[in-house]
Amino acid sequence: MMELLGNLLLGLSVSLSPDNLLLCFGGALIGTLIGVLPGLGPTATVAMLLPLTFHLPPVGALIMLAGIFYGSQYGGSATAILVNLPGESSSVVTCLDGHAMARQGRAGVALATAALASLFAGIVTTVLIAVAGPPLAGVALAFGPAEYVSLMLLGLIGAVTLAHGSVVKAIAMILLGLLLSMVGTDVNSGDTRFTFGLPQLYDGIDFVPLAMGLFGLAEIIASLEQTGGAGRTTAPIASLWPKREDVRQAWPATVRGTVMGALLGILPGGGATLGSFAAYSLEKRLARRPERFGQGAIEGVAAPEAANNAASQACFIPMLSLGIPPNAIMALMIGAMTIHGITPGPQIMAKQPELFWGMIASMLIGNVILVILNLPMIGLWVRLLKVPYGYLFPAILVFCCIGTYTLNSSGFNILLMALFGVLGYALRKLDCEPAPLMLGFVLGPMLEENLGRALLLSGGDPSVFATRPISGSLLAAAGFLLVLMVMPTVRRRRDEAFKDE
């Protein structure tokens, strides 16, 4: 307990330094600003804003990225409530009751509820990270290559649950990400693979053009296709503060949402979408009058928003302590760490305590900043939503291009980004989600290396993955998840077939 306090104090001393406080504030502000734009979810926002952090010291860069991440998540909720457009799948449920509240002229209350529920969830989960991170990292130190392979497989299979739609397509996207990760020079043998003789590819594909193309450009193209560049009409905002009755209804839902979100967020592949959906269905089950849901029930905003935030922060636990990203955004964070020369994993906590604890403490501060920032600025976000997209998207494009270019001052990366933009758009049209691809891309090198090493250690006997106890149980969990996912798919397919007849 004393150790925990000491660690948190160390973290606070790092994150309260004027520089880092400013970065945290700036990150949350810019994140909200971009996240509020329709069609730009947290993943796209973080991908686009990555270059802003290249020139910062590592701790500052990660603090700012974390700020951008939860800022964009909050911005996405604001868009969901005001214009009924979810930026990412995790705010789909918020649309249901949030926008219904907005149509009743209670948009201000819905936004304030979302902010306060997120704040509560954020604080609780941050404490959870501080408590659960170190023991988990201790477990991870006992991991050998076989365990890492099984853990990564579990994470990848878990990521499939995040993708809606076909399980096989999501697996195919992971495989495509793994293939893309092999481009370049093989570290062990020095052989070049999939480089097409281009020297620019010898170092592999950089993940910034990949992420910006798949998420940023593809989303811009898709939004332009839908709106043609016009502005949006938003719901009016009257009062901001929830009434006493609202608070009485919202707070138990917030607590339940937080628990649900934090539990699902720790699981590999869990993440914000599953958390918010599960919290919403739980509230609907518990409600005395479930028919109020969808008509502007405040619990239907508080619970998923709390779960969403709790889950997206709990995702940091596997990322920071095991070095395994549970979803695409954490994959981006790992990419950012690698750019700064930090190898994520259990050794971070021991070797760079100020980085680990500074980031955790900055989450506490960031959540508070977010509320202080957003309640007075809701009016500004509403005005921003009315700016025609025709003016906004060129600015976003310029930003993506310069960001990618400055990575190593080469136009080649911009070409790659354009290529991945087209690929991302095509995949979207074919109902293949790009998020699992990103995860496969980041995990690819680690997976290949550990797979080879585990086989080497066992003398070429693939059964090690099943016979070593931790590895075996991780694999069993992955298999269980796969079976679990396939079953509802079978059912859904049958339902669809029924409807078509």
Added chain:
Amino acid sequence: MSSLPLSDLHPSSPAAAPHHGPSTEPRDAPRSGTESDGQPPVRAPQDLAAGLLITAFGLTALWLGRDWPTGTLASVQSGFFPRMIGLLMVLAGAVVTGRSLLSQGAALPSLGWRPLFGVTAAVLAFAGTVEFLGLVPAVLILVGLGNLAGRPLRPVPLALLGAALAAGCVALFVWGLGLPLRVWP
């Protein structure tokens, strides 16, 4: 967890069943005419396209890596992992393709050619010009081409937008962050 919202879908299936009842043969000509035009050769064109694309990626990977050494299980070499993933991809592609021929699915989506080409052209033009002409002309060209991707702005607002973005980028990236970017030709 995800099965909870799905259970809401169930009431719709009994509702669909009586609809199915009156027409004694499930697949007679007038019924299929209401679903789609004529007798569709493929039941799930979108899945078919996705399956073929996935298979193509897998086959390309296998072909490119056909001569790479795989080694043995005890000491895998650089060709092992690509071949394994390529094979799995072909397998996944075959499953998606096969299923698209057997079960009903979504039609091929319409593509937004204008935004696709406009945005891609604008980005490519930026890539081609930023090194030789400098930041300001590249931004102006990007804004000009990108404008064609959506509903075009009128000339005056477009010029203002371009000027503001170019000035903003120079201020933020060159003066603010001190990035080594060429500004003018």
